[in-house]
Amino acid sequence: MPVASTALVLFVTGCSTGLGLALVKVGVEKGYKVIACSRTPESVNVNGNASNLLKLKVDVTNTKSVESAFQEAIKVFGSVDIVVNNAGYGLVGEFESYTQEEMHKQMDVNFWGSVNVTKKALEIMRPKGFGRILQISSVAGYYPSPALSLYNASKFALEGFSQTVMRELDPSWNIFITVVEPGGMQTEWANKNMSWSKAHPAYTKSTPGGQWREFWKTYHGSEETDPYKAACLLLRLVNQSKPPAKFILGHDSLELIKKQHSDISKEMAQYENLSKQATRDDFDYSNVENLKAALGAN
Ligand SMILES: *[C@@H]1O[C@H](CO)[C@@H](O)[C@H](O)[C@H]1NC(C)=O
Ligand SMILES: *[C@@H]1O[C@H](CO)[C@@H](O)[C@H](O)[C@H]1NC(C)=O
Ligand SMILES: *[C@@H]1O[C@H](CO)[C@@H](O)[C@H](O)[C@H]1NC(C)=O
Ligand SMILES: *[C@@H]1O[C@H](CO)[C@@H](O)[C@H](O)[C@H]1NC(C)=O
Numbered sequence: 475m476p477v478a479s480t481a482l483v484l485f486v487t488g489c490s491t492g493l494g495l496a497l498v499k500v501g502v503e504k505g506y507k508v509i510a511c512s513r514t515p516e517s518v519n520v521n522g523n524a525s526n527l528l529k530l531k532v533d534v535t536n537t538k539s540v541e542s543a544f545q546e547a548i549k550v551f552g553s554v555d556i557v558v559n560n561a562g563y564g565l566v567g568e569f570e571s572y573t574q575e576e577m578h579k580q581m582d583v584n585f586w587g588s589v590n591v592t593k594k595a596l597e598i599m600r601p602k603g604f605g606r607i608l609q610i611s612s613v614a615g616y617y618p619s620p621a622l623s624l625y626n627a628s629k630f631a632l633e634g635f636s637q638t639v640m641r642e643l644d645p646s647w648n649i650f651i652t653v654v655e656p657g658g659m660q661t662e663w664a665n666k667n668m669s670w671s672k673a674h675p676a677y678t679k680s681t682p683g684g685q686w687r688e689f690w691k692t693y694h695g696s697e698e699t700d701p702y703k704a705a706c707l708l709l710r711l712v713n714q715s716k717p718p719a720k721f722i723l724g725h726d727s728l729e730l731i732k733k734q735h736s737d738i739s740k741e742m743a744q745y746e747n748l749s750k751q752a753t754r755d756d757f758d759y760s761n762v763e764n765l766k767a768a769l770g771a772n
């Protein structure tokens with residue numbers, strides 16, 4: 475087991491509510507040293523003490539703030555072993571209704587914030603030969619969720635980034651990045667934390683965009699996943715010697731992703747023959763006469 479014998483240091487962003495708060499509580503219970511980051515650290519309602527819990531005021535969109543949080547973590551607990559990029563929120567609305575500011579903020583918090591935290595985390599983990607990074611994505615990073623296009627984009631970007639960086643790391647550094655894809659969780663995500671654009675007049679309630687906007691208004695309360703059970707699972711996951719590249723969290727998420735896989739397989743099979751037809755052969759298609767002949771033949 476490569477896991478260090480002394481208490482591991484767990485660094486979590488977005489800890490005022492939801493999964494972040496659950497990770498902090500579970501982490502403290504399990505004997506980790508926990509760094510709980512939030513823009514409002516006073517709201518991180520967890521009983522800990524100076525030897526096992528450090529609450530820090532951190533805005534993930536502010537590079538200086540992220541850097542000083544890691545400095546403080548190292549000063550107080552000596553290192554950082556597990557980082558959870560959990561801070562994030564959902565922006566609901568039809569794409570055409572979004573302002574530039576709304577779109578950029580969504581990407582800054584969910585994507586660029588996580589990228590910047592990951593960069594600092596790797597700097598610390600690489601020399602000591604141990605690290606676990608959990609990127610809290612969403613089933614929306616995998617499955618189309620109408621009225622969440624920029625949210626979807628931010629999570630899809632986070633996944634692409636993470637899975638690529640994972641393949642760049644030397645195995646001897648013993649660093650694993652796991653993308654977590656939760657479905658609905660009983661958190662503030664669809665409640666207090668949801669951000670709404672001003673509805674676009676063309677997207678009435680009879681359009682899919684308008685219908686999904688209405689759907690997200692009523693979604694809170696029906697989420698299936700318990701954030702405390704999720705936090706326990708995630709800490710078990712990172713305690714493995716080789717955590718997975720991707721972890722699907724929750725029954726709903728699993729079913730949606732299975733359906734997405736089967737839809738993709740069907741469409742792939744339907745177009746397989748056409749996909750293959752672009753393969754080069756000995757014909758010179760740059761010659762217009764040849765091209766005409768070839769188009770005629772196809
Ligand atoms: C802090 O809390 C931990 C876990 O509950 C406990 O083991 C430790 O003794 C406490 N330390 C202090 C200084 O109170
Ligand atoms: C990420 O870091 C870069 C510089 O390192 C900074 O320009 C950018 O604003 C940061 N973005 C966020 C969202 O923190
Ligand atoms: C959501 O992201 C997935 C990729 O992860 C993509 O296939 C899908 O088209 C996206 N859906 C929407 C509505 O943007
Ligand atoms: C989510 O809501 C909590 C409680 O209202 C707040 O402290 C936190 O800053 C919010 N986070 C985001 C990303 O909106």
Ligand SMILES: *[C@@H]1O[C@H](CO)[C@@H](O)[C@H](O)[C@H]1NC(C)=O
Pocket residue numbers: 475477504709710713
């Ligand atoms: C991690 O694994 C070690 C060694 O098996 C064990 O002692 C420890 O309790 C585990 N921690 C968690 C959070 O599962």
Ligand SMILES: *[C@@H]1O[C@H](CO)[C@@H](O)[C@H](O)[C@H]1NC(C)=O
Pocket residue numbers: 743744745746747
């Ligand atoms: C693809 O081509 C093969 C061989 O020509 C043919 O048997 C098959 O029916 C084609 N599949 C589809 C989906 O058109």
